[in-house]
Structure formats: C-alpha cells, structure tokens
Amino acid sequence: MSNSKLYKGSLTTIILRLLSEHPKMYGYEITQKVKELTDGELKITEGALYPALHKLEADGLLDVEVRRVDNRLRKYYKLTEKGTKETASKLNELERYIETMQVLLNPKWTT
Amino acid sequence: MSNSKLYKGSLTTIILRLLSEHPKMYGYEITQKVKELTDGELKITEGALYPALHKLEADGLLDVEVRRVDNRLRKYYKLTEKGTKETASKLNELERYIETMQVLLNPKWTT
DNA sequence: CAAATATACCTAAAATTCTTATGTATAAAA
DNA sequence: TTTTATACATAAGAATTTTAGGTATATTTG
Structure with a gap:
C-alpha cells in the first residue's frame, strides 16, 4: 500500500469515500484513482x-x-x-483521528 | 487502543514523539500521558x-x-x-499521511 | 481492616490487516 | 511477438493489535 505503516486501517475509509463521490466504481478503477x-x-x-471489497459487500455496505x-x-x-451511513461515520472517525494525532504532533505541552 | 482502526500502525510514532519531548519515560507513564x-x-x-517498546529497544532506537x-x-x-533520527522520519511520514488523507477527504475532484 | 483500585511490569493466543507471490484471461502497445 | 495494461482472484506469511490472562506492591475506600 505504501512504505508507511500508517495506512494500515484506512483502506476501507478510502474505498467508501471514493464511492461517496462516484456513483459506481470497479476495483481496478479504484486503484488507479487513488x-x-x-x-x-x-x-x-x-x-x-x-478482499476488502468482498468484506464490504458481505457486510451489506456495497452492492455489486x-x-x-x-x-x-x-x-x-x-x-x-447502510454503506452511505457507514461512510459518514468513517469520515468522522478519520477527522477525529487526524485531530488527535495533530495534538500529539504539535504539542501545547511544554511540560 | 481505540474503537477506530485508524490508529493501527501509529503506536510507534506516538511513542517516539512523546520521547522526543520528554527526556525519559516509563511504560505506564506513556499510557497515562496519551x-x-x-x-x-x-x-x-x-x-x-x-511488545512495541521491546521492539524499539531491540532495534536500537531506545535505551532502557x-x-x-x-x-x-x-x-x-x-x-x-538512531532513535532521534527515526523520530524525525516518522513525524514526516505522519505529516505526509495526514496530507494525503486530507486530499481524499476533501476532494478538489468534482469530476 | 478488608477489598478494591492504582501502579508497574509481562506474555501468549487469536484476530485483523496487509504484503508478497501467484494464477487466469483479454486488449493494446512496443 | 513479447511486454504492458486491464481486470479479476486467492493463499501463505508478516506485522500489529486485541483480548485475556499473570505477578507484585501501594494506596484508597467502604
């Protein structure tokens, strides 16, 4: 996925986000778009x-x-x-993650 | 670690960042600080x-x-x-990760 | 005072997610 | 004609984390 381990856990969020902007996409298209x-x-x-797409489908978040x-x-x-709702939730999670990590990155704690 | 899977892969970065601000910390202290x-x-x-601390020590990034x-x-x-250098590298990775994800989050691609 | 909570370390099995390495097949480009 | 691009798929192994334990001392609370 990348040399950075940070992307672990964000694949599902990325897929859902792309599909929230594009009415429908196929797998290969997703790899190219990203x-x-x-x-x-x-x-x-x-x-x-x-495997991630198959899981999303099995969980009822995607139709094929x-x-x-x-x-x-x-x-x-x-x-x-259901997938649309989950997308909103995942995007909130991502925003909170970024905020949290920015606190750790740029500390106000000179303590 | 949290209900969000996004934190997967960021533990090492968090530990190193904390230790770049605090001269020395012990494990329990890290959990409380975070x-x-x-x-x-x-x-x-x-x-x-x-296990993460032990690995960082084994890799020569931390002294105990x-x-x-x-x-x-x-x-x-x-x-x-070596750990200080790796910390700088990890922080750059985190900043790039955040930038990349924000591109996916807030697309300029109305296409 | 006894019991619960906080402090402080640890590991091991299982789950999760991803990489790496394959495999199949057609179309287009070099 | 061989390589690259398109398009799907799986399976073994690696890496990281969760869950669920374990040991031990100090402090707080009922």
Whole structure:
C-alpha cells in the first residue's frame, strides 16, 4: 500500500469515500484513482483491495453489479443505504483521528 | 487502543514523539500521558505497548534503564541517537499521511 | 481492616490487516 | 511477438493489535 505503516486501517475509509463521490466504481478503477489523486504516494495493492471489497459487500455496505466491457469483466460497486451511513461515520472517525494525532504532533505541552 | 482502526500502525510514532519531548519515560507513564493528552480518546493497551517498546529497544532506537521507585519497578526508556533520527522520519511520514488523507477527504475532484 | 483500585511490569493466543507471490484471461502497445 | 495494461482472484506469511490472562506492591475506600 505504501512504505508507511500508517495506512494500515484506512483502506476501507478510502474505498467508501471514493464511492461517496462516484456513483459506481470497479476495483481496478479504484486503484488507479487513488494513485492519481495522491500523485503516486499511495498505491492500493490488489491483494488488499479485493478482499476488502468482498468484506464490504458481505457486510451489506456495497452492492455489486457485474458487467462485460470490451470483452473484459468488471465488477461495479456502489454504496448501499447502510454503506452511505457507514461512510459518514468513517469520515468522522478519520477527522477525529487526524485531530488527535495533530495534538500529539504539535504539542501545547511544554511540560 | 481505540474503537477506530485508524490508529493501527501509529503506536510507534506516538511513542517516539512523546520521547522526543520528554527526556525519559516509563511504560505506564506513556499510557497515562496519551490518555491525558487526548482526553481519553486514545487508550494505549499494555498488550500493544510493551511488545512495541521491546521492539524499539531491540532495534536500537531506545535505551532502557531500570529503577526501583517506592519499592516498585520502573523501566525508563529514552531515545538513542538512531532513535532521534527515526523520530524525525516518522513525524514526516505522519505529516505526509495526514496530507494525503486530507486530499481524499476533501476532494478538489468534482469530476 | 478488608477489598478494591492504582501502579508497574509481562506474555501468549487469536484476530485483523496487509504484503508478497501467484494464477487466469483479454486488449493494446512496443 | 513479447511486454504492458486491464481486470479479476486467492493463499501463505508478516506485522500489529486485541483480548485475556499473570505477578507484585501501594494506596484508597467502604
């Protein structure tokens, strides 16, 4: 995913966030979009992505729709209602995480 | 550590950051300090902390000094020179992680 | 005073998440 | 024609954390 271990735990949040902006996306598209948006800083590996998508689907957060495009298979994922709610929750978590880490990063505690 | 999975991977960074501000700290003190600084948002569990400290010591990033205070044992950890360098590196990683995630969080991509 | 809580360390099994290494298949580019 | 890109998938292993214990002393509380 990246040389930094910090991304551990944030893959689900990233997937949900992307799907909250795009009506539907397929796996390979997600890997390319993330690479593009982060200027290559973050590369989602397939070994991490596909199991994560399957889990989100199993948990009822995503719906899947298989299509054949240019004689190649694509699995389009989109948020369910439950998934939309979970996305909001995950984004709050991320914001709180960032705030918390910034406290530790830039301490007011000269104590 | 917290109900949020996002903290996965950030424990080492947190420990190093605290030790870059405090000349020496012992394990229990670290758990209390983090709880205090984050208003209880983040609670470091001992099962995560102690193995992490041992690994940092084994990697030569921390030195340890055992002391008996009030007839109770304390293991004081402090940064080695190597640990100080690694701390700077980890803090850069954290800043980049936050920047990257904020791009994904607040997209300029209305596309 | 007894019991509970706080202080202070530790480990080991299990769960979680990710990396690394594969595998299959078609289309396009070099 | 071989490599790269597109598109899916899984499985073994690594790394980190949770959960659930364990030991021991000091202090607080009922």
